[in-house]
Amino acid sequence: MNASHPLTEKTTAYWDGRSSNEHVGTRGDYPRSARSSLIGLPNSPSFGDHPVAGQAPANPMASSPPPHRFADGRSAREQLWGRDYELAQLAHFLELATRTGGALVVVGEPGVGKTALLNQVARQAAHDLHARQLRGAGFEFEAKLSFAGLHQLMLPVLHTLEGVAEPHRTALNTALGMDVGDPPDHIMLTTSLLVWLRQLAAEEPVALIFDDIQWTDPATARILSLVARRLEGMPVALVVSQRTGEGSPLDRRHVVELELAPIDAAASEALLREHSPHLHPAVRRRIEHVAAGNPLALVELPRGLSTGQEVGSEMLPESTPLTERLRRLFADRVEELPDSTRELLLLAALHGVDDASFAPLIAAAADDLVRAESTGLVHVARDGQHLRFRHPLTRAAIVEMATPGDRRSAHARLARLASNPFARALHRAESTVGFDDDVARDLDDAAITALGRGDVVRAITVMIRAAELTTDLPRRSRRLAEAAYLGSHVTGRMDGAQAMLHRARLANPDAVSTLESATAAASHLANSEGGVDSAHRMLTAALDATPRAEREPRALEAAVTTMLFICAFGGREELWAGFEDIVGRFAGELPRALSLSNITFGDPARSAPSELRELDSIVAMTDNDVNPVRVLQVAVAGHYVNRMPKRAVERVINDARAGGAVAAGATCLIMLAADAFFEGRWDEARHLSDECIAMCEEHGLKTIQWGGMSPRMLVAAGRGDKGFLAYAHEQMRNWALPRRAGAVPTFVANADGLLALGEGRFRDAYEHYLTIGKPGTFPVHEQVTMWTVLDVVEACVGSGLLDEAQLHVHAASNLGLREISPRLRLLCDAAAAFAAPDESYEQAFETVLASPLSDTWPFHLARVELAYGDRLRHHREMRRARPHLERAAGIFSALNALPWAERAAAALRATGQVRRRSFSQEATDLTPQEKEVARLAASGLSNKQIGERMFLSARTVSGHLYRVFPKLGVSSRAGLRDALMAVPPTGGPETRTTVVDRLE
Structure with a gap:
């Protein structure tokens, strides 16, 4: 040729x-994120570049x-x-x-x-x-x-x-x-x-x-x-x-x-969903990991599972079962190897902990390694201590080809070689036939170790194996119940939790009366289709009936955590009263973050400074934690008082996305979404809320799903999305009200009130907030009232109820809400400015706008600008009103908060300004000092750091920023960098129009 x-x-x-x-x-590696078995597959790169x-x-x-x-x-x-x-x-x-x-x-x-x-x-x-x-x-x-x-x-x-x-x-x-x-x-x-x-x-x-x-x-x-x-x-x-x-x-x-090459993760999931749509998400992740992008394996592996394993009600076996077709494909080279080489490969396949204990076996098996490597099945790492399989399916085929006796012997040998207690306990368990309480106790410790590492799925698997080895029926039942609790409260495996709870009752017919079983049942009931009252009664009875001598710390912690969850969604005083009593009785036996939640989460408006300082220390220590149970406790304790171990929360969410701690991750998504809403990152808030809702729908977490609806409804209210709010009303009537989930009507009323405020329907807003709490009061255990202090005051002022507005401001001041967090300080100061009399309102508004942190919460800042401009306009101060109204309109436009932008535009027209340039055009009119402040803010510096560089006060820097934001059409620091890059270098014309332009 x-x-x-x-x-x-x-x-x-x-x-x-x-x-x-x-x-x-x-080039790239096979996917390697899911857990594989009790022993598990190491998360190590596959041999070769694929x-x-x-x-x-x-x-x-x-x-x-x-x-x-x-x-x-x-x-x-x-x-x-x-x-x-x-x-x-x-x-x-x-x-x-x-x-x-x-x-x-x-x-x-x-x-x-x-x-x-x-x-x-x-x-x-x-x-x-x-x-x-x-x-x-x-x-x-x-x-x-x-x-x-x-x-x-x-x-x-x-x-x-x-x-x-x-x-x-x-x-x-x-x-x-x-x-x-x-x-x-x-x-x-x-x-x-x-x-x-x-x-x-x-x-x-x-x-x-x-x-x-x-x-x-x-x-x-x-x-x-x-x-x-x-x-x-x-x-x-x-x-x-x-x-x-x-x-x-x-x-x-x-x-x-x-x-x-192997197909990528997205294609793998799509193929698996097409051929096996009923797989539980955690099972699907396991199949995806073992298949490693192999399309045939993605189709064939689910066929080896039982119905219970498919839906997650039964745990998967140590080695994923292979169909005959897969066995022929991946075992043919293994069958040709001598017995000694196959024995070495079996040991390598079962060795699931990445430590140096396997190195002696590698060193003593040079000839066998040469044979194994020559087939292309494995590769020995350069350090000579680790053996890698070319494909996870080869590993699975080797395990499945071995007889049960061979597998037990291999585990026993690995247990003797294991250099750490965790690996030794796992291998001993797999080598044991029948019952062994000593091994079961070691597995208990191994489960706690796995949980501390953030591997909840492994912890549940280990707990179930510990129960299988336990001779004492009540003890076996308790271990199964604890696994069921983690399955429902942390991982969100509702079907699996229910099956484990059933096994616990079979193991001990009296298990229903134990604290562990009651907690698992209450968690499952509250997380699925059950009512909060039934779950609350079940837990209260179990806690009252459990003698101190039989009350284990883990069981007590799980019970109180579950009751907190139930009270949060029940939202009624009688439920919280029972929780307060329990925390008072058992405070000395509970983690401190869980005890603090009685106030900082249950009644945050009355949080004492000493409690907040203690919580600050706990949050700082938790930021590097990977245990989803502890992270969730701390995050919940700090949710309403604006304290969150954000990095730890994000780790829990990432684990949930990989099929791990799904219920915990969904709850963490709620808290991140709420923060994003208040900080003006509304697109992100909507994305996080939608992810939470989808995750809950997939796993049947009906109650947590409503938590995800709350920030989603606030975004919808701010943007005038009445269609989503109508959907929320329908869901509330069909699901929440029949189950007496009292927090849900509060979420809906809060969103309805915000929508009404944006549209200028102040009396309607007042009526909505009245269903949550009367102005001038902050009802015990109505946590949302603390966040709505500005909303209630604005509704009162707009309705002509100035006395009630001032009463609410005074009530917030008497409670010390300003001292709880910087955001609440801004809300309280803004509320005071809204309700201020004519002789002092200007100073009150100027104080809010001069705050160094005011730009951290752009939606609140824009509302202050709008109210200030409106007040000036009513006092015939048209020229002074216009800049405030323009800045408000700019921030609202950047947030896509159309009802609010329309209010600002209408007020601006009332000042006599018929038409104005678009805000994007004003970006080219930044003063040199404003440009430098914006550039430094975009680089991540705080107002104080910018002031030190430019020899300005932090208040002056803040003033520059709140003028810069509307000029650039952004609502927070996060958008500064892109906005500055988009500014025409010579002030060339822009074609983008704003809400104000469209309205005029």
Whole structure:
């Protein structure tokens, strides 16, 4: 073949512009986030560099082909998940090769989808290119039959041999077994086959498609290799597939190679959802991890699960069961190894803790390692202490191939070698048959260790195994109940929790009266479809009935935590009274954050300074914690008083996204969303709320879902989204009210009041807030009233109820709300300015606007600007009112708070300003000092730090910022950097309009 051919030139063999020693695709590791078993799979990189499918190459050709679409209108994405890029490359190759000739080999691991991709090649050849397709496949048991593969490939066109001239026809007939005679030499047969192909291609293009060429007979492989080098100028495309690691019969210098990598995480999840839509999310994560992007495994692995395992009501076994099809694919190389090598691989497969205890085995098994590495199954790390499997399915196949006795013996040996108690306990448990209370006690400690590391799923698995080893029935029941509690309260595995609770009752018919069982049942009831009153009564009775001698600290902590959750959503005084009594009785036995929650969460308006200082210390210590139970306790304690271990909370959320502590993560999403709303990051607040709601819907966490609805409703209210608020009303009537979840009507009334304020319906807003609490009062356990201090005062002032507004301001002052947090200080000062008499309102408003932290809460700041401008306007101070109203309109526009922006625009028109420039145009009018302040703020400096650099007071810096924000059309510091980059350098015209422009 001519070296200048565009598909075969040595240095430009690939149509993406790469040289011939590169593969199509990008490099990356297999996914490795989910837990695998009691012992578990180590989260370590897989052996080798494996490309991640579905991504463009690092150096794509400038005119790379578009995603392929078949002639019948179906796109490649509708056929194969995660293969758009590969299908596009194949389509591009076929279009060229069926005109000018060419050969391509698809290389990949077993099950990665080579055959499925070749099926799509055949489909394109037939439907799009109108080419004749000839297909063959290698078969291990035909490998000794000469030309068996060629016979299969050309069988459909044997009738056309009559048109082939002699002596080529005789050579072909002899090779294919149609005539008896001496076999032709390879050159003669190659020439004859090319003559035949040229004759076929004269009528229509030809696509030769051959699967698993590594298994075909040597004679066929050699002929195809020779043909592949001689297709130039013929409308014939040859596409073959081959397993990674097998010797290739094709000359790679003359064949384009497409490496088929594992599909990426998104495609894996989509494929798994398509074929197994009923899998519990945690089970789905486990399957995704074990499959490691292998499409066949994603389809096959769920078929080995029981119904209970699919929905999460039963824990998965140590090794994920393989179907016979997967076992054949991934165990064939293992079966050929000697017993000693297989024993070493079994030990490696079961060794789930990444420590140095396995190093002696590696050092003592040099010969076995050489054999194992030669098969491509494993790789020894450079340090010589770690052995890595090429694919998790190989690991699973090795474990499944071993007999139960072999597995127990291997675990016993690993337990003797283990250098840490955690690993030793796990291996001892797996090597034990029957009951063993000593091992069960060690597993209890291991479960606490796993929980402390943030691995709740592992902790639950270990607790269940500990229960299985326990001889004492009440103790077994308690361990199962504790696992059920973690399943419902932390991981959100509701079906699994219910099943474990049922097992606990079977183990001990009296289990329903134990504190552990009552807590698990109450948590499950409150988190699903049950009522809060029933759950509250159940817990109260169990706590009263449990003698001190039988009350374990973990059980007590779980019970009080569950009761706090129930009271928060029940939202009624009688529920909280019971909680206060319990905390008072057991305070000395509870974690301090949980005890503090009685005030800082249950009645935050009455938090004492000493309690807040103590909470500050706990929050600081928790920021590096990974235990989701502790993190959730601290985050809840600080929620209403604006204190949160944010980094720890984000870690819990990330674990929930990976299928771990889902219930805890969903609760943390609520708190992050609330903070984002108050800090003016409304798009982020909506995204976090929607994620929480979706997570709760997927896991059946009905009660927590309402917590996610609260910040979502506030965003909807601020932006005038009445459709979502109507949906919330319907859900409240259908779900919350029948279950007496009293907090839900409060959430809804708060959002309704905010919507009414934005639309200027002050009397309606007043009526909504009145359902939460009477102005001048902050009812005990009505936490939201502390956050609505400004809203209530604005509703009163707008309704002409100035006395009630001032009464509410005084009540907030008497409670000391200003001292609880900076945000509450701003709210209280703003409320005081709203209710201030004519002779002092200007000073009150100026004090709020001069606060160094006022720009931290842009929505509140804009409302202050609007109220101040309105007040000035009513006093005929039109010129002074306009800047405040303009800044308010700018911030509201940046937040997309349309009702509020319309209020500001109407007030601005009332000052006589008919039209104004858009706020984006004003960005080019920043003074030099404003530009420098904005630049430093965008870099992350605080107002105090900016002031020190520019020799300004923090108040002056704050004043510059609240003038800069509306000019740039942003609502917080987070948007400064992008806004500054978008400012035209010479003050050129902008076309963006604002709400004010549209209204005028």
